[in-house]
Amino acid sequence: MSSVVIVGASHAAAEAISTLKKRGYDGDIILVGDEPYLPYQRPPLSKKYFNDEVTVDQLYIKGPASYDAAGVKQMLGRTVESIDRNGKQLMLDGGEPLAYDKLIIATGTRARILPVEGGDLAEVKYLRTKNDVDQIKAAVVKGSKLLIVGAGYIGLEVAASAVKRGVEVVVLEAMDRVLQRVTSPVVSEFYQQVHQQEGVDIRLETALSKFEKVEVNGTSTTRAVLADGETIGFDCAIVGIGVIPNVELVQDAGLECENGIVVDEFCRTGDPDIYAVGDCSNHPSFIYGKRLRLESVPNAMGQAKTAASSICGQDIAYDEVPWFWSDQYDVKLQTAGLCQDYDQIVLRGDPDKRKFAVFYLRDKKLIAVDAINSPAEFMVSKKLVVAHATPDPEKLADSAVPMKAFL
DSSP: OOEEEEESOSHHHHHHHHHHHHTTOOSEEEEEESSSSOOBOSGGGGTTTTTTSSOHHHHBSSOHHHHHHTTEEEEETOOEEEEETTTTEEEEGGGOEEEOSEEEEOOOEEEOOOOSBTTTSTTEEEOSSHHHHHHHHHHOOTTOEEEEEOOSHHHHHHHHHHHHTTOEEEEEOSSSSTTTTTSOHHHHHHHHHHHHHTTOEEEOSOOEEEEEEEEETTEEEEEEEETTSOEEEESEEEEOSOEEEOOHHHHTTTOOBSSSEEOOTTSBOSSTTEEEOGGGEEEEETTTTEEEOOOOHHHHHHHHHHHHHHHTTOOOOOOOOOEEEEEETTEEEEEEEOOTTOSEEEEEEEGGGTEEEEEEEETTEEEEEEEESOHHHHHHHHHHHHTTOOOOHHHHHOTTSOGGGGO
């Protein structure tokens, strides 16, 4: 009997398993994950799970019974040491071999480590897994002081969640605005104002020199030392300065990796029996005419469907519009497309009312939108990006013109 082995118990893994069964795959399915948990949702970790608004059971994408019913062999809390492509087998921790006919790599990413003195102190943490959040929640209690290094989406989402817990929050950002890598100055300014209104202390263009533990009046204190010599005391620090794709397993097996595992439009690597999906993969985008590596749940799920379908003999090229979301306070951001290399911005709505959209155009074509509490602008823009539409900027800026008029 044939077998599909999935490495990485992730969103992509859960979707791949579901698609394999829907497409009629009747071979063995084996799931290998380095955490002791079945695939669970990652986005709530910095939001609802952080604030105890969802339970551990509610994090799971599917319950244990569904995997048992599908006949999935679960090898959790295990790591894969190497891939033997010629022998078509994996070597697990402890030296145990595991054969495969088809292999799906869904290993995701890991946190980028901040290379400063004191970075290994127990109070300095990274947020990637359920266990990470469990440790952070124990330290971040009402009245405590939280230091966040990095004003990206994770950093700002944690800041919003911590404020709800009655925590004093300071955010350090080396660049001159928040979310600088992913959005425009208009949206950056909006989020900075929102957080400051909620009491978050945001320090821009601020460099961190080191973390240290000192004795102050007989009490042990942990603090950050900034480049200008200022010190900031904290009970817990969370570092969020980006991620690194987990490609080493595939790279060591001799397959091409460049900002992720290089795959074709069917999520196949250079080895036709090995697929890579999700945050660790680098795929061709026909919409944007270039290769992309995306950190996005929808992308992971879409690629998983493509890989599983291909394994079942149903090649369906993956080429979806990237989309993302972020929940902070009463603000829901929905982004469609990539706002890279835009030459025109169109604002629709009123940032002061926390309801607006920013459209990004290049050569008159709509390439992306950031929609804040504006679901219609998000949904319609996804279709317009695919169509390479050239909407009239004046009408696009006019909230009185319904979005459906652009379809």
